[in-house]
Amino acid sequence: xKEDFMHSLGHxxxxxxxxxxxxxxxxxxxxxxxxxxxxxxxxxxxxxxxLEEKGxxxxxxxxxxxxxxxxxxxxxxxxxxxxGYVEAVSDEQDGRKQWVKxxxxxxxxxxxxxxxxxxxxxxAEELLPPETGFLELLSKLETQLxxxxxKDRTLDRFHDEK
Amino acid sequence: xKEDFMHSLGHxxxxxxxxxxxxxxxxxxxxxxxxxxxxxxxxxxxxxxxLEEKGxxxxxxxxxxxxxxxxxxxxxxxxxxxxGYVEAVSDEQDGRKQWVKxxxxxxxxxxxxxxxxxxxxxxAEELLPPETGFLELLSKLETQLxxxxxKDRTLDRFHDEK
DNA sequence: TATATTTGCGTAGTCAACTACATAAATAAT
DNA sequence: ATTATTTATGTAGTTGACTACGCAAATATA
Numbered sequence: 001x002k003e004d005f006m007h008s009l010g011h012x013x014x015x016x017x018x019x020x021x022x023x024x025x026x027x028x029x030x031x032x033x034x035x036x037x038x039x040x041x042x043x044x045x046x047x048x049x050x051l052e053e054k055g056x057x058x059x060x061x062x063x064x065x066x067x068x069x070x071x072x073x074x075x076x077x078x079x080x081x082x083x084g085y086v087e088a089v090s091d092e093q094d095g096r097k098q099w100v101k102x103x104x105x106x107x108x109x110x111x112x113x114x115x116x117x118x119x120x121x122x123x124a125e126e127l128l129p130p131e132t133g134f135l136e137l138l139s140k141l142e143t144q145l146x147x148x149x150x151k152d153r154t155l156d157r158f159h160d161e162k
Numbered sequence: 163x164k165e166d167f168m169h170s171l172g173h174x175x176x177x178x179x180x181x182x183x184x185x186x187x188x189x190x191x192x193x194x195x196x197x198x199x200x201x202x203x204x205x206x207x208x209x210x211x212x213l214e215e216k217g218x219x220x221x222x223x224x225x226x227x228x229x230x231x232x233x234x235x236x237x238x239x240x241x242x243x244x245x246g247y248v249e250a251v252s253d254e255q256d257g258r259k260q261w262v263k264x265x266x267x268x269x270x271x272x273x274x275x276x277x278x279x280x281x282x283x284x285x286a287e288e289l290l291p292p293e294t295g296f297l298e299l300l301s302k303l304e305t306q307l308x309x310x311x312x313k314d315r316t317l318d319r320f321h322d323e324k
Numbered sequence: 325t326a327t328a329t330t331t332g333c334g335t336a337g338t339c340a341a342c343t344a345c346a347t348a349a350a351t352a353a354t
Numbered sequence: 355a356t357t358a359t360t361t362a363t364g365t366a367g368t369t370g371a372c373t374a375c376g377c378a379a380a381t382a383t384a
């Protein structure tokens with residue numbers, strides 16, 4: 001087993017390790033869908049689950065729900081629409097709004113999709129069970145960063161110790 | 163406090179949350195350097211620390227040390243070289259190898275850089291102290307994903323439950 | 325010794341997030 | 355009623371990771 005230099009950096013390398021892990025999982029997820037011959041992409045599950053729970057939703061609402069910027073949402077939805085998984089319907093009162101909703105194709109495939117996703121969930125749950133408190137620590141981190149971002153928190157300490 | 167839809171997805175949204183956090187920290191880090199008027203970028207600290215510890219290193223070695231692909235390393239080093247923080251010296255025996263090492267500019271600025279990084283570290287250590295086992299859980303996750311990737315682990319479970 | 329393979333580095337093109345800007349509809353203000 | 359602001363969506367360009375490919379030097383094999 002080779003030692004990992006990033007690990008030796010401890011808390012310093014936190015962001016880089018998060019990125020490395022998420023990149024690896026997302027890339028692996030893409031390969032997974034490809035190997036199954038499914039025409040969906042990593043992260044689309046966020047939209048699928050969101051629309052399953054909340055029904056029709058506008059682009060801006062979805063961006064807000066998921067914590068993405070709206071241009072990211074637009075790109076994602078555009079692709080899902082092209083693949084036939086969602087459709088957009090203009091609001092009758094408000095000409096700006098586009099209500100995005102799942103199509104027939106989605107409702108057909110979602111049970112199978114969920115079976116796959118459950119495979120991933122069960123692995124993650126075994127590795128990081130509730131008693132480890134991992135997800136709560138992640139939430140704490142996210143909450144703190146939302147309240148006052150990494151830059152400001154770091155600069156505070158930097159200037160204090162001057 | 164608004165509830166976060168991703169949190170409601172539990173272990174399903176793990177990769178997306180890792181990505182969201184790292185993106186936020188990296189972006190915030192970039193703003194931080196800009197606000198200080200420093201001409202360095204997020205993630206360069208990995209190279210700085212690596213070269214401080216190991217001295218001169220080739221591109222391929224560094225990619226291996228840090229777990230990046232070599233083209234990523236090439237891009238990073240190219241920029242650091244342009245900014246004057248590293249220099250590349252050709253190996254005398256082996257004409258392919260480029261030994262990358264820190265410049266005078268680096269040794270001048272690194273003490274100040276470390277003071278800043280320590281600010282970030284102290285925040286992260288307070289939030290995720292050793293007794294939470296957070297870094298160990300992260301390492302466990304990385305180790306498992308390296309042994310057998312996310313796709314294969316998920317597909318195993320998917321096919322087993324058929 | 326000639327040829328094939330491996331190794332180190334580099335380039336080109338892809339991808340999903342971002343910021344900044346643009347546009348058009350709805351709403352508020354004068 | 356006109357004008358200004360806000361809101362919803364869309365477009366363009368940047369970023370840092372990736373894969374795939376190319377090339378030249380070193381090494382192994384025939």
